[in-house]
Amino acid sequence: MSEEIRNFDAYNPTHIVFGKNRLAELENLIPQDKKVLLLYGGGSVKKFGTLDKVKKALANHQGEVGEFGGIEANPTYETLIQAVDLVKKENYDFLLAVGGGSVIDGTKFVAAAAVFDGDPIHIFGNGIGEKKPITKALPFGTVLTLPATGSEMNSGGVVTFVEKKAKLSFGSAYTFPVFSILEPEITYTLPKRQVANGVADAFVHIMEQYMTYPVGAMIQDRFAEGLLMTLIEIGPKLMAEETPDYNLRANFMWAATNALNGTLSKGVPQDWASHGLGHEITALYGIDHARTLAIVLPSLLEVRKAEKHDKLVQYAERVWGLTGSDDEKIQQAIEKTRAFFESLEIGTSFQAYDLGEEVVEELVAQLEKHGLTSISERGDQTLEISREIYTRAL
Amino acid sequence: MSEEIRNFDAYNPTHIVFGKNRLAELENLIPQDKKVLLLYGGGSVKKFGTLDKVKKALANHQGEVGEFGGIEANPTYETLIQAVDLVKKENYDFLLAVGGGSVIDGTKFVAAAAVFDGDPIHIFGNGIGEKKPITKALPFGTVLTLPATGSEMNSGGVVTFVEKKAKLSFGSAYTFPVFSILEPEITYTLPKRQVANGVADAFVHIMEQYMTYPVGAMIQDRFAEGLLMTLIEIGPKLMAEETPDYNLRANFMWAATNALNGTLSKGVPQDWASHGLGHEITALYGIDHARTLAIVLPSLLEVRKAEKHDKLVQYAERVWGLTGSDDEKIQQAIEKTRAFFESLEIGTSFQAYDLGEEVVEELVAQLEKHGLTSISERGDQTLEISREIYTRAL
Secondary structure, three states: OOOOOOOOOEEEEEEEEEOOOOOOHHHHOOOOOOOOOEEEOHHHHOOOOOHHHHHOHHHHHHHHHHEEEOOOOOHHHHHHHHHHHHHHHHHOOOEEEEEOOOHHHHHHHHHOOOOOOOOOOHHHHOOOOOOOOOOOOOOOOEEEEOOOOOOOHHOOOEEEEEEEEEEEEEEEEOOOOOOEEEEEEHHHHOOOHHHHHHHHHHHHHHHHOOOOOOOOOOOHHHHHHHHHHHHHHHHHHHOOOOOHHHHHHHHHHHHHHHHOOOOOOOOOOOOOHHHHHHHHHHHHHHOOOHHHHHHHHHHHHHOOOOOOOHHHHHHHHHHOOOHHHHHHHHHHHHHHHHHHHHOOOOOOOOOOHHHOOOOHHHHHHHHHHHOOEEEOOOOEOHHHHHHHHHOOOO | OOOOOOOOHHHHHHHHOOOOOHHHHHHHOOOOOOOOOEOOOHHHHHOOOOOHHHHHHHOOOOOOOOOOOOOOOEHHHHHHHHHHHHHHHHOOOOOEEEEOOOHHHHHHHHHHHHHOOOOHHHOOOOOOOOOOOOOOOOOOEEEEOOOOOHHHHHHHHEEEEOOOOOOEEEEEEOOOOOEEOOOOOHHHHHHHHHHHHHHHHHHHHHHHOOOOOOOOOOOHHHHHHHHHHHHHHHHHHHOOOOOHOOOOOHHHHHHHHHHHHOOOOOOOOOOOOHHHHHHHHHHHHHHOHHHHHHHHHHHHHHHHHOOOHHHHHHHHHOOOHHHHHHHHHHHHHHHHHHHHHHHHOOOOOOOOHHOOOOHHHHHHHHHHHHHOOOOOOOOOOHHHHHHHHHHHHH
């Protein structure tokens, strides 16, 4: 008797505006009477002209248009709360994120925090304070510059607390973007490193929702496998590109969105232990989010081989086309997964980032502090097991 | 130089409520102050208790709850306009479709027609009258009893005009269901014939969006292939079921929804010629919609082999795992497609429905009358070619 597909709700009202020259439609996507705050990160949206294009597209907007720059990669509560204050003080009533997952996550938080009843610290839990639900948010749109996190078509976000060295997540039915503009050509100016990170991040998002145990959700499995095969096909091609290829970029962008827009998670168990372990690495050592996932995932699959046996075999056969005994297929699939990250020039061990065995206990202590003591799809990944995963990743 | 993925918009605000015992949540899905009209078809929702369950779930609803039964398979304008009159007269402000694609399509039309500016005949075009856009609609939900058309998660519908022997479609951004309740167990009482029809209908919906020519939309292709493989896997199992299997029914239901909820059509060419040719068969001879598609599709693939060459090869390899020369793979894939329909006990020729060569010119005349003279993904399927397809299907 196999498990049954779980009950699920599917709801995603974000309007995706995908393709060439879609920025020009901004004018029609934001109601004319809205006072709009543009939120962005560092210099790249200025350097490569995206911010100028956005402003040009809003040149005839009737409401005021203001700006808040400087949202970091791994956006911090400390920075975002300044944006919240600005929004409240100036009565902005529409936010427009121009950037990647960090800017979009940050904008989601600002949208919720600006109209939150009480101190917005309560949007988070996990030792930061009592958690209270988000019940409303300002409307916001996004112009995506870096395909990776899927934040442009979901309702969740992650915020970093600098002093507490913590990355904490939030979400609600009210924090979906109203629209997201996805222009594949906007990715042409990304450094290869960012493209590689985006591919790796999307890959692990899919694995978190797929690499668990079977419940008979054939469509969710097929969709996950299709996205994994797509990333495996385009990853090396993106790294080898001499001039950007439109279709490669379009598939990259759409894969990253679909990896985390709710499609894959319906009715199935989810893991997210790689993210749990990875977030601590970023918080302590500042390593790019995607790279921390590439450090953790292959070792996690090794350590959790028994628990994930059936799905690993399915993954090996369908995604990698492997044959042989179950054990052989599993071993090869894990090796191929590691090699895939390495083909993106992403190191898959701590050593590759000049970190040694001292990290293990530091990281385990952080997991404990943040309550990540019984994680993964069955809640059976203890600190002991997480320690083993970190150790194997040295 | 391959084609490029086309620009697309993706927007689907329908809230899917999927799984066991979800009907009980109706109470929370419809605002208490709404005056609700239940719309349904013939006797099966009464016979199998679904209508009673719906009423029970709404027992404490504060607004009035009324009923309109008798919506036909292939719902007719003549019947639906009576519902429109009732809605207007009694000021219903929320509709709830309880049924399959016909009831849901009909309810969509009622939702739009009840608040349409002018004569709702203008919702259609194609020789029935001048077409005017839908700009608003009453909110409506659905309780799906027959997985097949995908109408529970899209904004389109098809209405039959009895006197004119025509099936005409409509759609708008305002005619998405607010919610759709999908309980796989509700399908347990369906006759095998209806299950088979649902599988076939979903299969052809996928093919209409997939079997065209490549534009490099890797994800849309993988998703379509995943759904086709799912239907090929579950179709025969559903036919062989002695007692209903929850996961089989859940995958059937979710596959049919995903086959036509917008996921597959983004950025790719679409065909829909099988539907164009099939609708005329239903209108003239009253054959089940899904069965007309099974008559048309295999012959269409034969006749359009050259135009669909590249996608037929991809389909043969990825969906059916075929090897050999391109011509061999294509031929085998078409044969397997036909055999798949036959395995569902669905005839794939006119002969199987006791119809002979007299149908060809009758059907071609209807195509001409309805303006279907340059259809398919390139608009190059002339009446001549349609005649050839009908003839080959004899």
